[in-house]
Amino acid sequence: MTEKACGECHLISTGTVCPRCKTATLSDDFSGLVIVIDPKGSEIAKTMGIKEKGRYALRVR
Numbered sequence: 001m002t003e004k005a006c007g008e009c010h011l012i013s014t015g016t017v018c019p020r021c022k023t024a025t026l027s028d029d030f031s032g033l034v035i036v037i038d039p040k041g042s043e044i045a046k047t048m049g050i051k052e053k054g055r056y057a058l059r060v061r
Contacts, residue, residue, distance in 0.1 A: 005030035005057035010048070012055040020052065032058025 005011065006018035007025035012033070017024050034056045039045040050056060 002028055004028050005060045007060050009050075010056045010058075010060055012057055020054070027060050029061040030057035030059060034058060 001014040003012050003014055004026035006013070006021060006023060007027055008023050009018065009021045010030075011018055011020045012030070013019055013026070016026065018026060034044055034048070034050075036042055036045045036050050036053055036056060039050050039052060042050075045051075048056065
């Protein structure tokens with residue numbers, strides 16, 4: 001299955017709808033990868049507005 005990134009929250013998933021924010025604005029044109037394990041202790045997660053663990057794209061087109 002092809003991984004896609006959500007245009008809203010940047011979560012990377014394999015479905016047709018984002019499991020986190022439930023939008024269908026997924027794109028296979030994304031770059032960068034951030035794996036967030038501890039969102040409360042991560043400066044990158046705070047900067048990106050990430051509040052839950054997961055794999056996120058840095059840029060989604």
